[in-house]
Amino acid sequence: MSAVLATHIEMLPMNVRDLDEIIAIEDTVYPFPWTRGNFSDSLAAGYSSWVCRVGGELVGYMVVMMAVDEAHLLNISVDQRRQGMGFGARLLRHAMRVAKTLGARTLLLEVRPSNTRALELYRHFGFVRIGVRKGYYPAAEGREDAMVLVHTLGEVCA
Numbered sequence: 001m002s003a004v005l006a007t008h009i010e011m012l013p014m015n016v017r018d019l020d021e022i023i024a025i026e027d028t029v030y031p032f033p034w035t036r037g038n039f040s041d042s043l044a045a046g047y048s049s050w051v052c053r054v055g056g057e058l059v060g061y062m063v064v065m066m067a068v069d070e071a072h073l074l075n076i077s078v079d080q081r082r083q084g085m086g087f088g089a090r091l092l093r094h095a096m097r098v099a100k101t102l103g104a105r106t107l108l109l110e111v112r113p114s115n116t117r118a119l120e121l122y123r124h125f126g127f128v129r130i131g132v133r134k135g136y137y138p139a140a141e142g143r144e145d146a147m148v149l150v151h152t153l154g155e156v157c158a
Helices: 016-029 036-044 087-101 116-124
Strands: 009-013 048-054 057-067 070-078 106-111 128-139 142-152
Touching: 009 087, 016 036, 016 057, 016 070, 036 048, 036 057, 048 087, 057 087, 070 087, 087 106, 087 116, 106 116, 106 128, 116 142
Parallel strands: 070 106
Antiparallel strands: 009 048, 048 057, 057 070, 106 142, 128 142
16 A cells, blocks of 8 residues: 555645645746735635645645636646645545535636646546637746636546
């Protein structure tokens, strides 16, 4: 049995005490990371924000905004040292469950076309492309488009 499977994994509501750890991860996984203010504003707005902890260690987090019967996944991130271990899938499953519980029928997100690892994960979960937001993301040279993906929430599996 792997050490990850043998260790207690928790999904917990995000709070301000998590922000130092979140920012440490955010700053290493994105060239243009969210700021502490972005996370604080999300918490203050009441967005459904969660952290994933393994044996107490923060390994990832996600933020979901609700709008009537639609949820929007604003941020989902896993510590670089923990990527490829299934935590992104766990966080995404949790986001889908939370969104459905809050009354969402669909879950929307934007993703960089260059983020092939994330695209593979989203496709595995049945997300489909419904559009492109031109110049959505800052990039090293100019701007990068965002692919807009959607998933109709039914049974959360995989």
